[in-house]
Amino acid sequence: MAAALFTGAFAIASLLAFRSIHNDLGEKLDRTITDTYAVMVATYSPDDIEDLIGSVNAHVAADRGKEQIFMLTGPDGNGLAGNLPARPVPAGWATLQAAELGLAGEAQYRTFTGEFDSYRLLIGMSEADVSEINEIALTSFASAAALVLVLALAGGAALAINVQRRMQAIATTMSRVSEGELAARIKLTGNGDDIDMLSKQVNDALERLAATFESMRHISVDIAHDLKTPLNRLRLVIEEAMEAQREGRDVAAQLADAHAESDQINATFDALLRIAQIESGARRSRFARVDLTAVVAEIAEVFGDVAEDNGKSLATAVEVAAVDILGDRELLIQMFSNLVENAIRHTPDGTMIGIGVSADAGGANAWVADNGPGIPVGEREKVLRRLYRLEQSRTSPGSGLGLSLVKAIADLHGAALELGDNKPGLRVTLRFRSAADKAAHDAGA
Amino acid sequence: MRILLVEDDAKTAQYVARGLAEAGHVCDVLASGRQALVQATHEPYDVFVVDRMVPELDGLSLVKAVRGAGVKVPVLFLTAIGGVDDRVEGLEAGGDDYLVKPFAFSELLARVNALARRPPVQEQKTMLRTADLELDVIKRMVTRGGVRIDLQPREFSLLEVLMRNEGRVMTRTMLLERVWDFHFDPKTSVVETHISRLRSKIDRPFAVQLLHTIRNTGYSLHAPR
Numbered sequence: 001m002a003a004a005l006f007t008g009a010f011a012i013a014s015l016l017a018f019r020s021i022h023n024d025l026g027e028k029l030d031r032t033i034t035d036t037y038a039v040m041v042a043t044y045s046p047d048d049i050e051d052l053i054g055s056v057n058a059h060v061a062a063d064r065g066k067e068q069i070f071m072l073t074g075p076d077g078n079g080l081a082g083n084l085p086a087r088p089v090p091a092g093w094a095t096l097q098a099a100e101l102g103l104a105g106e107a108q109y110r111t112f113t114g115e116f117d118s119y120r121l122l123i124g125m126s127e128a129d130v131s132e133i134n135e136i137a138l139t140s141f142a143s144a145a146a147l148v149l150v151l152a153l154a155g156g157a158a159l160a161i162n163v164q165r166r167m168q169a170i171a172t173t174m175s176r177v178s179e180g181e182l183a184a185r186i187k188l189t190g191n192g193d194d195i196d197m198l199s200k201q202v203n204d205a206l207e208r209l210a211a212t213f214e215s216m217r218h219i220s221v222d223i224a225h226d227l228k229t230p231l232n233r234l235r236l237v238i239e240e241a242m243e244a245q246r247e248g249r250d251v252a253a254q255l256a257d258a259h260a261e262s263d264q265i266n267a268t269f270d271a272l273l274r275i276a277q278i279e280s281g282a283r284r285s286r287f288a289r290v291d292l293t294a295v296v297a298e299i300a301e302v303f304g305d306v307a308e309d310n311g312k313s314l315a316t317a318v319e320v321a322a323v324d325i326l327g328d329r330e331l332l333i334q335m336f337s338n339l340v341e342n343a344i345r346h347t348p349d350g351t352m353i354g355i356g357v358s359a360d361a362g363g364a365n366a367w368v369a370d371n372g373p374g375i376p377v378g379e380r381e382k383v384l385r386r387l388y389r390l391e392q393s394r395t396s397p398g399s400g401l402g403l404s405l406v407k408a409i410a411d412l413h414g415a416a417l418e419l420g421d422n423k424p425g426l427r428v429t430l431r432f433r434s435a436a437d438k439a440a441h442d443a444g445a
Numbered sequence: 446m447r448i449l450l451v452e453d454d455a456k457t458a459q460y461v462a463r464g465l466a467e468a469g470h471v472c473d474v475l476a477s478g479r480q481a482l483v484q485a486t487h488e489p490y491d492v493f494v495v496d497r498m499v500p501e502l503d504g505l506s507l508v509k510a511v512r513g514a515g516v517k518v519p520v521l522f523l524t525a526i527g528g529v530d531d532r533v534e535g536l537e538a539g540g541d542d543y544l545v546k547p548f549a550f551s552e553l554l555a556r557v558n559a560l561a562r563r564p565p566v567q568e569q570k571t572m573l574r575t576a577d578l579e580l581d582v583i584k585r586m587v588t589r590g591g592v593r594i595d596l597q598p599r600e601f602s603l604l605e606v607l608m609r610n611e612g613r614v615m616t617r618t619m620l621l622e623r624v625w626d627f628h629f630d631p632k633t634s635v636v637e638t639h640i641s642r643l644r645s646k647i648d649r650p651f652a653v654q655l656l657h658t659i660r661n662t663g664y665s666l667h668a669p670r
Contacts, residue, residue: 266547267630270527274629277528301599302625306638330529334629341633402632 003152010148014141021137025130026110030093033112036068037123046117049080056081056121067126069101069109075118082122089122091115096124166195170202182210215279223272227265234261271405278408283331289324289435290332292364293357299336300355303344311349312370314340317356323364324435327413335409338402339368339428347372351425363433371425380419446470446491446561451481451507452523453499457546461494464550465557478502486514491561494553497524497535505538512539519560523548529628551662555614573608576668578647578655580608589647599624600643607656607666616663640664 040059043051056070060083071082071089079086085102091113098105101124108131111124169186176184185206186199241254277283300316307314336355343353351372358365375383384407406428410417416431448465452458453476465472473488475481479501485493493511497504508520519541524531527545535543542556573580578589585601587594596604602624607615617636621627625635640656648654657665 262547270545273526274528283529301597302635303633305642306633306635309634309638309641330626330628333627337627337629337631341631344633 003149003156006152007145007149011145014145018134018137018141022130022134025133029110029125029127029130030112033110033123033125037112037114037121040121040123041114041116044116044119049074049119052119052121053081066103066105067128069103069111069122069124069126071120071122073120073122080119084122089113089120091120095127163195166199170195170199174202177206177209182206182213212280216276223269227268230261230265230268234258234265237261275405275408278331278405278412281412283328284412287326287328290327290329291322292325292332292366292432293318293320293322295329295332295336296355296357296366298333299340303337303340307340307344307353310344312344312347312351312353314353314355317354319356319358320364323357323359325364325413325432326435327432331409331412335406336366336368338406342402343368343370343372343426347425359434363431365429365431367427367429369422369425369427371422374421374424374426375419377421383419384417446557447489448472448492448494448557449481449485449488449490450474450494451478451499451504452476452494452496454496457496457523460550461553464554468554470557476500478504478507482507482510485511485518486516490518492557493518493520494557495520495522495540497522497531505534508535508539521553521556521560527628532628549661551614552616552618555616555619555663558613559610559615559619570609573605573611575608575611575655575666576653578608580605587647589651594646596643596646599639600646603639603643604647604666607664610666612665612667614659614663614665619663 036059040052040055043055045051053072056072059068060070060081063083066083069082069084071084071086072080073086073088074080077086077088087102089111094111094113096109096111098107098109101109101111108127109124110127111122113120113122166189173184173186185203188196188199188203190196237254237258241251241258244251244254296316296318300314304314340353340355343351347353347370351370353368353370355368356366383403407417410430414433416429418429418431420427420429446469448470450458450461450465450472452461452474455476458474458476462472462474473484473490475484476499478499481495481499482502485507493508495504495508499507502510504522504524508522511518511520520539521542521544522535522540523544523546524535525546527543532543541560544553544556571582573582577591578587580587580601582605587596587601587604603620606620606623615623618630620636621630624639627635640658644656648656653669655666655668657667659665
């Protein structure tokens with residue numbers, strides 16, 4: 001667990017600090033001893049030991065608590081001065097117990113014994129102080145470590161509980177969403193941490209999901225509502241046929257009507273489905289570079305004769321050699337087909353239809369225009385709605401989905417669709433971003 | 446021709462089977478994908494007509510399995526959904542053609558016939574001939590009775606498709622797909638217009654009519670029988 005790791009690290013640090021303190025104190029002690037020794041030895045001269053003895057005695061007198069110990073022994077090992085019973089000690093540094101020095105108590109002494117002219121001088125200091133400091137340090141560090149452990153555990157627990165609570169909140173929200181509460185979103189704490197960022201992304205995805213659902217719901221409502229009419233019509237025709245049959249009349253005409261009506265319903269349904277598929281944006285992933293001028297040229301070639309056969313003319317006005325956009329060629333063909341066919345079907349004989357492409361810094365523009373009756377200003381927005389028919393077109397064939405399909409395809413391509421006045425007639429303009437532009441924009445989006 | 450129809454909707458199956466029988470074909474009907482897999486890998490057939498949504502083993506998986514077993518019989522998929530992705534999926538699974546429901550039986554029949562006989566020889570031919578009408582694929586040249594006929598590119602493609610399928614009925618949808626690569630149905634008479642233009646160039650000036658209109662179904666190019 002993190003707490004154990006944390007505490008462990010702290011313990012090691014403490015240990016190192018402790019060792020450092022211990023060594024420092026030890027060195028200090030030794031230095032004091034060395035200094036005292038140096039001072040005392042300075043008073044020695046080979047033929048006058050009395051000064052040294054005096055010095056030792058003075059030091060002994062000054063030190064009452066037996067924190068400093070002194071011992072001066074002569075050539076035959078006898079004690080000359082000091083507060084220790086005379087005993088043989090090897091030269092150099094040593095750490096000795098009180099008992100080893102013939103003293104009472106439990107104290108430990110650090111000693112230095114120097115030899116000169118067969119005299120020996122021992123200077124020692126009690127490590128009681130040092131021990132005490134060490135003990136205090138050790139206790140402090142141990143308490144601190146314990147405190148750290150407790151805090152780490154508590155803190156870790158608190159953090160874990162917090163995280164757990166937030167995860168639970170996310171889980172609950174997702175659960176609500178899957179139960180149908182599409183508006184549910186995860187609450188953000190606003191502190192911008194990882195969980196918040198994740199929550200935000202989940203919320204964004206939920207937003208998109210909700211939009212898709214709404215669109216689908218919309219479509220099914222549209223479909224239900226708008227297919228009811230032709231379905232009713234179909235039913236009526238079949239009823240007529242049944243009645244005619246009961247009366248022994250020929251039902252061929254009604255059967256043909258019923259067949260045509262059912263085909264119409266299917267075509268409408270297919271178109272609605274197509275629009276839904278396009279609106280879902282799935283086709284965007286298969287976009288490729290498409291030359292808009294080639295698409296327009298193809299449309300012109302395909303529908304030129306058709307327009308003629310229907311008493312109209314189709315002219316092309318391509319102002320650039322080639323211009324690439326990012327898109328789905330098949331959908332673009334269908335879109336322009338719809339626009340040209342609309343012009344062919346909803347205008348009187350003699351109408352001139354034109355199709356063209358131009359390009360500028362902003363992107364590529366394509367247009368389909370005619371000099372027919374056009375669309376009244378008030379209706380221009382409505383015609384883009386599914387299954388809407390202008391009054392004047394109500395009786396002509398077609399499902400009324402042509403323009404909404406055009407809009408769906410334009411939207412998918414990120415192209416702006418505009419229905420304008422061709423003065424006279426209708427001018428449909430599509431503004432596309434150039435392929436490079438769009439790719440850059442999509443990458444950054 | 447022996448046809449295996451994999452369709453679980455009884456009415457559709459009955460309708461199609463009867464139609465195919467009337468057209469002179471033998472039709473076996475199975476309602477389960479799994480049964481169809483066994484049948485398809487054990488019996489000889491000329492064409493498979495497979496509904497994508499059948500129980501026990503869906504149409505797509507069935508065809509993948511059949512192809513995996515090395516059966517090269519052409520497959521026509523039937524489906525309720527006709528999006529580009531669905532079409533491509535079908536082709537990638539090993540299907541050869543795709544028909545969206547509801548369909549006119551004549552459409553199904555025309556496509557089944559087109560699938561059944563696809564001799565490789567025909568596809569490699571660069572010189573197509575029907576009666577005295579000749580089409581040179583490489584040189585993009587059409588002559589009839591030795592007289593050179595000038596065609597627009599689209600008219601040429603249309604004639605090529607009709608000639609490669611000599612004698613077979615090509616429906617409007619089939620022509621839209623093969624000549625224009627349109628997988629939607631334009632509401633205007635694209636095919637009719639071009640057929641009429643083509644006719645005026647290759648048939649009208651001549652005594653014998655080769656391009657025939659089959660009412661409510663499509664067109665066919667062949668010498669008079």
